[in-house]
Amino acid sequence: MGFSRALRSLGGAALAGALVVGVTPVAHADDARNTQWALKDYQATNAVWPKSTGKGVIVAVIDSGVRATQVDLTGQVLPGKDFQFGGNGQTDHSPEYHGTGIASLIAGHGHGPNGEDGIMGLAPGAKILPVGVGPGLAVAGTDYTGQAVRWAVDHGAQVINMSIGGPDNDAVTEADMAYAEEHNVVLVAASGNDGVSVPQYPASYPGVIKVGAVDQNAKLWSNSNTGGVTVVAPGVQVLADGDTGYRMGDGTSLACAYVSAIAALYRSAHPNLTAGQIVNYIIKTAIMPKGHTAPDPGLGYGIASPDLNMSVAPGPAAGPLPQATAGSASTTGGSTSSSAPSTTTTASSSSSGGSSMGLILGVLAGVVIVVIIIVVVIRSRRRGGGGGGNGGGGGQPAYPAYPQAQPPQQAYQPPTGQYGQGGSPYGQQPPQQQNPYGGAPNPQQYPPQQGYGGGQQGR
CATH class of the missing domain: 1.10.287 (Helix Hairpins)
Known part of the structure; x- marks a missing residue:
């Protein structure tokens, strides 16, 4: 059974997508919305947006910068900061317009009559705080990532999207993640596009939602990294904004953007929930495809889908995931980290x-x-x-x-295929829910970090 049937069985929950690897040209602007299969399968128009659009929530996009003048993002992009090139982050320094594409999937509002053309994000009421850390697929390493996280926290971010990653794990950056968690910020990062079970950071830091990618048939994308994945979201044949056109492709970056949008929807609808409780909802309301048991190394706790009816208990304020701590990690690669x-x-x-x-x-x-x-x-x-x-x-x-x-x-050792010792982060399987799948829903450069997804400009 397909992805949409699973979502319809829960009243139209939402899915997340990743940035492009393969590319298909797009013919006309007014075809874009019809190509956004994740929005259709989430039933965003009827089941999600009447309850929440993410209004009032700031989502930081730590990436290559965001093109603020992109027609689908006008008025959505706040002044930010670029740690590598200087400036306010409103210029995308990636030839693939990686950061712009990610931002469009989170908070794009479309354009044209009634906003019916162009890319619509899953949380179109949210605002984007752009934080540049490098150009495109050679995104800067830990020298900037940790600083960017801390800066975003200090400038009002409630959700931080990190569609970037690399093998380097260092104590200083983990301390910056801990700073975000202590300040009630949801951290979301892409698992990587190598199809291997190797820890990638920042996704493997404690407390970070690690996101993999699935296709429209709810199948794990073949290049989605496995091991310690929290949830998955749409990341195959996903259309996103480029410079003046569109890009379609595959990748965990796009899936990461959708999960960040889901977090924004929750934060807007239920502002009294802590970041940890938001993470709990994302895990507990995820849909596990048939034939898999949570936590699955590649699928985690299942497909992220916003259940704005709040069908599960909020859980502890700290949430179900381990929390990052200052000084508990060490550099595991041969990289050169900051001073x-x-x-x-x-x-x-x-x-x-x-x-x-x-x-x-x-x-x-x-x-x-x-x-x-x-x-x-x-x-x-x-x-x-x-x-x-x-x-x-x-x-x-x-x-x-x-x-x-x-x-x-x-040194902190990221979990492989699960968090903690077996079962869900709370030590028990999430409550059973019926769904068509028959499964149990669940709850630098030295070397350079990768922006997960690339591709060519759609025409």
């Missing part, structure tokens, strides 16, 4: 050296004390001896207590 991690490493080495010197001095002091005690005991015995007890002739001398050496802190 901050180097400073941390130096400080750690210095601290280790100081501890070693202190231990040596402590041992020497202990030896001196032992010698003194022995001398006292000998003299005491020569004078007639002493009673037992510490320091006495008949007992053991009192040795100073030295602290045990602490084992090195373990």
Whole structure:
């Protein structure tokens, strides 16, 4: 059975898409809306937008910048910041217009009579905060990603979309993710387009919704990375805005954009929910295709679909996912990270050296004390001896207590195929729901990070 039937069975839930890898030219602007199969299958017009459009929510797009003058995005793009090129982030430095395409799937409003032409985002009432970190498919690495996240948090972002990624995992960037989580921000990132089960960051940091891609038949896209995926969303044959035209293609970037839009819909409709509770809803209302059990390495907890009727309990404020912490990760690749991690490493080495010197001095002091005690005991015995007890002739001398050496802190290891030990993040399977699938719905450059998706301009 297809994707749309699964959604219709739940009253028209929504799906997310990823950016383009393969490209098909688009003939006319007024054909664009008819090509947006995810909106049709979500029944966005009748089942989603009457309840929420994402109004009042700011979604940061950490990417290549966003072309603010794109006809489907006019008035939607706030002044942001570009960490690599300078400026306010309203220029897309990617030849593929990667950031612009992502923004259009989140908050595009279309154009033409009654907005019937062009690309419509799943959360057309949301605003986009563009944060540039690199040009196109060579998006800058951890030097900018962590800074961009922290800046977006400080400038009002309630959801952060990261359709970028790479193999580098470092403690400083994880600390920036922790900063976002502590400030009640939903983090969403693409799993990657290599079709492998290898951790990619920022998607594999704790607390981040890691998104894979599916096609219109609810099948996992062959190039969607697996392992520790949270949810999946539409990412195959997805149409998005380019410069002045459109791009159609495949990728987890596009799926990531749809999940960010779903988060914006929830945040707008239910502003009292915490970021963790938003994550809980996304997980618990996901639809698991037939033949799979959650959590699945590639599908996670299923296809993300906004259930604005709130059919599940909000759950704990912190949400179901592990939370990022400052200083709990280490660089796992051969990459060069920012100066901050180097400073941390130096400080750690210095601290280790100081501890070693202190231990040596402590041992020497202990030896001196032992010698003194022995001398006292000998003299005491020569004078007639002493009673037992510490320091006495008949007992053991009192040795100073030295602290045990602490084992090195373990780097965070991203989960493979699940979060925690088996089952859902809460330790139990989400409540069963009926659906046509018969399954159980669920709840840098050194090397450069990749913007997941590319392609050529549609005509």
